[in-house]
Structure formats: C-alpha cells, structure tokens
Amino acid sequence: MGILIETSMNVTFPTLIKELGVSLGTVQWVTTGYLLLVTITMSTTSYLLKRFPAKKLFLFAISCCLTGTIICGLADSFGVLMFGRALQAISTGISTPLLFHLIFSLVPTQHLGFYTGFASMIISFAPALGPTYGGTLNNFYSWHSIFWVALPLIIIIMYSGYRTIELPFKQQTKRFDFRGFTLLAGILVALSLAVNQAGQSGIASWRFITILLIGLVLIGILIVLNQHGQFNLLNLSILKDRTILLSSLVYFFLQFTNIGISFVIPVLAQNTLKTTSMVAGLILLPGSLLGAIVAPLAGRLYDRKGFFLPVLLSNLSLLLGTWLFYILTDDLTVVLITVIYVFLRVGFNLGFGNLLSDASKQVTSEHKPDLNSLFNTLQQYAGSMGTGVLAAVIADQELQPQSLAIATQTGSQRDFLVLVGLSCFNVIAVLMIQHWKQSVKN
Known part of the structure; x- marks a missing residue:
C-alpha cells in the first residue's frame, strides 16, 4: 500500500497547488520528499534485519503506515500532509527490503527468479497504478479520499502479516x-x-x-x-565486484526512468493536452497492467535462460520507448502516449527484478541482507531523483516567458532526452556485464 500511495499524489499536483497555495517546485516534495525518506530508512535495513525479528519489523512498519495514512486523510495544510507522508515513508522503507529478505531466506535458488519477479511486479505495478488510483478518486471526490480508501486494506494487511510472518532469527549485536x-x-x-x-x-x-x-x-x-x-551502514565492499557495480547502476537508472516518467506523463497530459486528472492517471493503466503480467514471466525466463536475454531486451525497449517519446513530443495524443507507455512498461518489467535476482547470486548468504539493503536504497533514491530531476527541468521552463502548456511540453521533451541518454548507458552496461561473465566462464 505504501508503494501504491507513493505516486498516487502525482496527478493531484495541480489540485494541491490551488488548494494549499504552493508552487510545483514545492508540491513535488510530496513525492520527492517521501521517496527521499524511504531511501534514508532503507539504508538502515541491513542493520535492522540483523537486529530485529521479521515480524516485529513488519508490525512497526504497518503501524507507521496506518498512522501516516490517517494523518494524510485529515491534512488541511502542506506541513501536516508532509508529516503523514513521512510516517508512510518510514513504513515503506522498512517493509520493501523485508519483503525481499523473506524471499531470499525462504525460496530455493532455482525458483528465485520467479518469486523475485513476482515481488518486483508489485513494486513496479503499484507506483504505476498510483496515478490512475489517485486521479480517479481526486476527480470524483477529493485527494483526501486517496488515503481513506486505502485504510481498510492496510488494516487487513496488518492482521494477515501478524498471523503469517514467521522466519527463524539469530540476533546480531553489531x-x-x-x-x-x-x-x-x-x-x-x-x-x-x-x-x-x-x-x-x-x-x-x-x-x-x-x-x-x-x-x-x-x-x-x-x-x-x-x-x-x-x-558500516551499508556494506559497499560488495561493489568491488564489477558486475554487481554495473548491475546496481542499471537498476538505479531503470527505476529513475520508471518513477520519473510516471511523474512527467500526468503533468504533460493535464497541462498541455488539457485532460482531467482521472484521464491523466488512466493513461498509465494499460501499461501498468501488462507490465505486471510480464514481471513473473520475465522471472521464469531468467530462471531458464539466464541474465542476458531478458535484461538486454528490457533496456533496448526502454531506449526505443523514450526515443519515441522524445521525437514525437509535439504530436503526442492520449492514445499515442498510452501505446508507447505500454511498450516501455513491458520493457521495464523484463529486466528490473532480474537484475536483483542475478546480483543476489553473486554474493554469499551472509552478504544477502547487505545487497538487499543496498539495491533497495538505490531503487528508492532513483525514484526520488527521477521525480526531482525531471520536475526541475519542467520547472525551469516555467520560469521562461511562455504559457504553461508550452513550458510543460518543452520541459517534458528535454526530460525524455535525458531518459534516452540513461537508456543508452544501460544497454552498453548490460553488454559489458555479459562480456565479463563470458570471460569468467572461459
């Protein structure tokens, strides 16, 4: 739920700007600040997973989520809203690495790709679905309803986790x-x-x-x-392995693109194409659904064929998708954005979870919590920076003497060019990783 709400506020930015009297540069902290605190919290999880049992961590995280959601639902100012979002961020920062820790601890190696893919499906699907969820509720009710509708499900998750989460635990006193x-x-x-x-x-x-x-x-x-x-907060020594180092960068830029573009598209749709917040959110829904279906299948492909094929196809798809967004910016329509986004989302889910699965096989069981914490920290900070950087590019254009529609369109096109460059880097990095793997085998 924390990940779903993570981006559900993106499509409400125009509404929040009017109701709370803040600028785009300020209101984007509803997402950027949230992701930043998630990142900071995740940096502690290598320690937390070794210090506290899984069930206690889960109950603390879900309690923060519940409290933060109630505060956000009652918020009548930007400060109160941010306080509630901070509690939700702490929850997500603990629960996401905990999810992968349970998978790495309980799932046999031969099935790791599928289960990691399934978890990645949830992580990548929820923030992409967020704008649809948030836009629909904001359009028919208010942005406060985004939090109230989520509340019953959070309570159900709390009860289910309390009853089912069990993991052998040996406390470390570091x-x-x-x-x-x-x-x-x-x-x-x-x-x-x-x-x-x-x-x-x-x-x-x-x-x-x-x-x-x-x-x-x-x-x-x-x-x-x-x-x-x-x-000693994060075990950076695992990055001495050059394949893990490059994999972590590819992982970072994939999530940078994923979260960043889910911010740009709704803003472009509302400010330039003049759609409602509901339509702006629904644009992302088909791609989110198909991407969710692809994620566990991509894990199966990894289990059978290995790292190279799914991860290369993933980054080539993102390169083509972002390039199409860039060259067609002036001619984009709701239908065209939806089609390109479907292609981009399928590509993203082909590689995202498989990068983490492959990296986890490169370290010993002792270092798996360290790798888990590092990759999840990178993932969340990528989302924060993706939103922040791409929002800054659009905000910079809004400082120029031009209409909001033109400023958003120009800024969005520059954002797409940034993402093209990152996708080029990723394709080259994947080819290098495969070359190194083949050299080791030979």
Whole structure:
C-alpha cells in the first residue's frame, strides 16, 4: 500500500497547488520528499534485519503506515500532509527490503527468479497504478479520499502479516553506525535540495551551487571513511565486484526512468493536452497492467535462460520507448502516449527484478541482507531523483516567458532526452556485464 500511495499524489499536483497555495517546485516534495525518506530508512535495513525479528519489523512498519495514512486523510495544510507522508515513508522503507529478505531466506535458488519477479511486479505495478488510483478518486471526490480508501486494506494487511510472518532469527549485536547514517542522510538530502533549487532558481544560482558543493564534500568524506573501514551502514565492499557495480547502476537508472516518467506523463497530459486528472492517471493503466503480467514471466525466463536475454531486451525497449517519446513530443495524443507507455512498461518489467535476482547470486548468504539493503536504497533514491530531476527541468521552463502548456511540453521533451541518454548507458552496461561473465566462464 505504501508503494501504491507513493505516486498516487502525482496527478493531484495541480489540485494541491490551488488548494494549499504552493508552487510545483514545492508540491513535488510530496513525492520527492517521501521517496527521499524511504531511501534514508532503507539504508538502515541491513542493520535492522540483523537486529530485529521479521515480524516485529513488519508490525512497526504497518503501524507507521496506518498512522501516516490517517494523518494524510485529515491534512488541511502542506506541513501536516508532509508529516503523514513521512510516517508512510518510514513504513515503506522498512517493509520493501523485508519483503525481499523473506524471499531470499525462504525460496530455493532455482525458483528465485520467479518469486523475485513476482515481488518486483508489485513494486513496479503499484507506483504505476498510483496515478490512475489517485486521479480517479481526486476527480470524483477529493485527494483526501486517496488515503481513506486505502485504510481498510492496510488494516487487513496488518492482521494477515501478524498471523503469517514467521522466519527463524539469530540476533546480531553489531552497533548501529550513527555517524555513517547522518553522513549518508546529509548526502541524499543535499543532492535532492540541489536538484530542487536548480528547478526553482536555475543551475547558475548561488543556492544550487552551494548546496551541490556541500553534497560533494560529504560524498568525499564518505569515500574516505569507507576506504578506512569506518563506514558500516551499508556494506559497499560488495561493489568491488564489477558486475554487481554495473548491475546496481542499471537498476538505479531503470527505476529513475520508471518513477520519473510516471511523474512527467500526468503533468504533460493535464497541462498541455488539457485532460482531467482521472484521464491523466488512466493513461498509465494499460501499461501498468501488462507490465505486471510480464514481471513473473520475465522471472521464469531468467530462471531458464539466464541474465542476458531478458535484461538486454528490457533496456533496448526502454531506449526505443523514450526515443519515441522524445521525437514525437509535439504530436503526442492520449492514445499515442498510452501505446508507447505500454511498450516501455513491458520493457521495464523484463529486466528490473532480474537484475536483483542475478546480483543476489553473486554474493554469499551472509552478504544477502547487505545487497538487499543496498539495491533497495538505490531503487528508492532513483525514484526520488527521477521525480526531482525531471520536475526541475519542467520547472525551469516555467520560469521562461511562455504559457504553461508550452513550458510543460518543452520541459517534458528535454526530460525524455535525458531518459534516452540513461537508456543508452544501460544497454552498453548490460553488454559489458555479459562480456565479463563470458570471460569468467572461459
């Protein structure tokens, strides 16, 4: 439910701007800030999974989700809404890695691709369905109803998890790395604020440059601490394996594209094509449904054929889909957007879960929680940065003396070009990973 609500607010941005009296650069923090806090929370899960039983973590997470949903449903100001979203973010930040931890702990290796694909189906389908869910309720009722409708299902999930989650547990007494946590949180916040300032003030503004420099300095400190073995929050040593390193980057850019484009399309549809929020959300529904069907099938394909085929097809599909969005921006219609998005979503689900499945086979069982935490942290921060960067590009165009429709169209086209570049990188990276794998075999 946390992942569904994650993007359900995207299509309500025009409504929130009017009702709460905030700008696009501010209101996008409803999603960007949420994803940022999810990322920060996920960075702690390697420690949490070794320190607390799975059932206790689940009950804490679902309680945060329940409380946050009630607060959001009652919110009458931007600050109250963000507080509720923060509690929901903590919930998602714990429960998503917990889901994969249960899979990696209980599922036999020969079936790992299918079950990881099924879990990835939920993770990728829910945020894509979010705009449809949010747009429909916002159109017929209000944005508050997005949270009230979800409440009964959250209660059912709480009861079901309490009754069924059981996992053997051996507690580890490793100390929590508070210094590393503070440093990593500072880096993530600084980079997100820098992106936001770029959209509001431009990349030449002193605020953007100052915040970016702070983020870069903090990254330098983290690198030094990691080299001396003094950064223990995330086990970055697993990235010494070059296949895992490149796989993590491909994974990051896939999710960057997935969440980012689910932000751009509804905004483009409403501001340029003048659709309602419900139609803007429904545009994403066919692609979301077909992508959900493909995800477990892609896992089966991975179990039988291995890494290369599904992951290469995935990234080639995203490259073609984003390129079509870019060259056809001026001629896009609701039908055309829907068709291209279907193609793009099917491609995304071919590779997303399989990247995590393959990476999990490259590490020992001792390091699986570390890999799980790292990949889920990257996944969520990719969503935060995807929304933030692409929103900043559109917001920058809105600073120019032109209509909102033209500004959104121009900004969206530039967003699509950014995604084309990332997809090109991913295709090259997949070819390199396969080459390295073949070299090891030979």
